[in-house]
Amino acid sequence: MSKIQAKNDAVLSVADTIERPTGRHAPKKPPRAVSGDFSAIADGYIQAATAESTRRNFASDMRHLESHEIFPESPPTAVLEYLAKFAGVHKVGTLERRLVSLHKAAIQKNLPSPVKTLPVQQALAGIRRTHGVRPRRVAPVVKDTLLEMLIVGEQTQNPVVFARDKAILLLAFCGALRRSEACALDVSDLRFLDGGMDVLIRRSKTDADGHGHTIFVPKAKGNRCPVVAVAEWLAIGQITEGPVFRAVSRSDRVLPGALSAQSVALIVKRSAARIGANAKDFSGHSLRAGFCTEASTAGLANWQIRAVSRHVNDVHLAAYVRPISNKTPSLL
16 A cells, blocks of 8 residues: 555545644745844844744743743752742643753853752652643544534634634644644645645644645545635635635635634634533644544554654654543453
């Protein structure tokens, strides 16, 4: 069986059973040297080495630390006092991320890192053992949940907004897309074929250098076909170029900028709330987790699921397969 056929089979097995400009759509200009000084260009490339979200988190972490008088120059004793104050109040992962930011800030200033000292590391280990580090796992949008979202959405939403939301929900589910990948799609990334659609993912979490990856999303039966839903949305929005998924104004006007990743998450949460589910249990990742869960339940092999989800190994994939029932089957 070819790799292309494996991708088709994985998507078909699942599909048939069932506001702000961001990313590369945001206006970007390369840094220009001033008066022959190339330091601005070099700084631009240094900034490009890390994702925008990483830089944003770093800035947020440093603002928080500095508001509590923790600086790169602070002694380890000050960091220990900070940990003692917020352990059990903030999530362990949040504390760990802030200390990583503090460590980076110290390195940038050529200072000894207070984070890497033995007392601070021991305190972190104690916090992990005391408060645990179990990550939050969002509920998956499985087949039945997705279909209910579409039925209720069609009955309650504005037709233009529903056309967009339907296209996002179906494509992100059948293509196992991350929310950042969905909102970054450009019309030029889509190629409609007789049996489905090629979708070019130019850049992703596991492809920061932008080698790109093309997935094939086949047509599905009935009115839950992701290919038809995307085509209908493009026609309704009169979108022929630029971002695929965009904001819609209150007057039903499709706006030019791409949706943000947060907007995609909000679409999932609002869709969950409409069917009476707890919106807090869902996120943009729920669609990706839903595909992996449904594909696993349908009996597809891990390598077939990964051909669509693009997980680097089975360990990472396993974290996306959610139990859809708390009942343990009898072994007798």
